[in-house]
Amino acid sequence: EAVAEHAIAMIMTLNRKTHKAYNRVREGNFSLQRLEGFNLHGKTVGVIGLGKIGLAFAHIAAGFGCKVIAYDKILSQAPDHIQLVTMDQLLADSTIISIHCPLTPETHHLLNEAAFAKMKTGVMLINTSRGAVLCTKDVIEALKTGKIGYLGIDVYEQEEKLFFRDLSESVIQDDMILRLLSFPNVLITSHQAFFTHEALTEIAQVTLGNLADEGAGKISTNRV
Numbered sequence: 001e002a003v004a005e006h007a008i009a010m011i012m013t014l015n016r017k018t019h020k021a022y023n024r025v026r027e028g029n030f031s032l033q034r035l036e037g038f039n040l041h042g043k044t045v046g047v048i049g050l051g052k053i054g055l056a057f058a059h060i061a062a063g064f065g066c067k068v069i070a071y072d073k074i075l076s077q078a079p080d081h082i083q084l085v086t087m088d089q090l091l092a093d094s095t096i097i098s099i100h101c102p103l104t105p106e107t108h109h110l111l112n113e114a115a116f117a118k119m120k121t122g123v124m125l126i127n128t129s130r131g132a133v134l135c136t137k138d139v140i141e142a143l144k145t146g147k148i149g150y151l152g153i154d155v156y157e158q159e160e161k162l163f164f165r166d167l168s169e170s171v172i173q174d175d176m177i178l179r180l181l182s183f184p185n186v187l188i189t190s191h192q193a194f195f196t197h198e199a200l201t202e203i204a205q206v207t208l209g210n211l212a213d214e215g216a217g218k219i220s221t222n223r224v
Contacts, residue, residue: 001056001198001199002193002194002195002196002198002199003053003056003057003100003128003154003193003194003199004053004054004056004057004059004060004100005056005060005196006128006154006189006192006193006194007057007098007100007126007128007152007154007193008057008060008061010126010128010152010154010187010189011040011096011098011124011126011152013152013187014124014150014151014152014185014187015037015038015040015124015150016035016037017034017035017037019187020034020035021035040061040064040065040066040096041064041065041066042065042066042067043066043067043095043096044066044067044068044069044093044094044095044096045058045061045066045067045068045069045094045095045096045097045098046069046070046071046085046090046091046093046094046096046097046098047061047068047069047070047071047082047097047098047100048070048071048087048090048097048098048099048100048101048110049070049071049072049099049100049101049102049129050070050072050075050078050082050100051072051100051101051102053100053128053129054070054072054098054100054101055079055082057098057100058070058079058081058082059079059081061096061098062081062082066096067083068081068082068083069082069083069084069085069089069090069093069094070082070083070084070085070090071084071085071086071087071090072084073106088118091115091118091119092118092119092120093120094119094120094123095120095123095124096123096124096125096126097119097123097124097125097126098126098127098128099111099125099126099127099128099129099133099134100128100129101129101133102129102130103129103130103132103133107130107133108132108133109132109133109134109135109138110133110134111125111133111134111135111138111139112134112135112138113135113138113141113142116138116139116142116147116148117147119147119148121146121147121149122146122147122148122149122150123147123148123149123150124148124149124150124151124152125139125148125150125151125152126151126152126153127152127153127154127155128153128154128155128193129155130155131153131155131156131157131158131159132157134153134157136156136157136158136176136180137176139151139180140176140179140180143180143183143185143186149185150185150186150187151180151183151185151186151187152186152187152188153180153186153187153188153189154188154189154190154191154192154193155191156177156188157176158174158176158177159190159191161173161174162174162177162190163190163191164190164191206222210222
């Protein structure tokens with residue numbers, strides 16, 4: 001749920017521009033210029049990957065009154081409020097696309113120039129799964145042309161050189177992340193989607209349970 005809720009938070013922030021409004025008001029600027037958003041109710045939201053996180057995200061989106069469509073390589077059935085579609089149909093029909101699939105050789109750069117060409121102009125794209133599912137170079141080009149109207153990412157292809165560090169006094173050498181940060185319609189968080197009290201507690205409990213099972217000579221359900 002933590003990651004799914006963070007994806008929703010990114011959608012709300014990009015759409016209603018609350019981050020910009022907060023900064024404006026603190027500076028005494030109470031203007032509404034360039035703060036217009038759109039109603040989520042009735043919009044088509046595409047979910048790529050219907051695992052635990054993708055399903056949780058779909059439930060929340062449905063609660064907003066969105067039409068939820070999804071693509072999953074494995075599933076043949078989904079809850080009644082989720083319509084399973086082909087990847088091409090999802091790309092073509094969605095106003096908002098949220099990525100919740102694992103990174104595999106097949107999903108590496110799954111969303112690239114060819115995929116963006118099939119999307120609606122001005123689509124909102126959210127990625128809280130793995131950075132390399134997106135081709136960052138192609139994302140930048142799609143932002144420049146307006147094909148991608150909003151981008152929210154909690155993950156990044158080269159994040160290991162950046163995330164979980166304070167680089168505020170450093171010269172960042174990654175030109176692609178700097179280019180992404182230059183767009184006014186891009187929101188980046190540093191892999192914090194999982195970072196809630198409940199999620200951290202669950203991670204600790206599962207880890208301790210695995211250690212206890214292994215110590216007792218049992219096969220852990222999470223052994224890889």
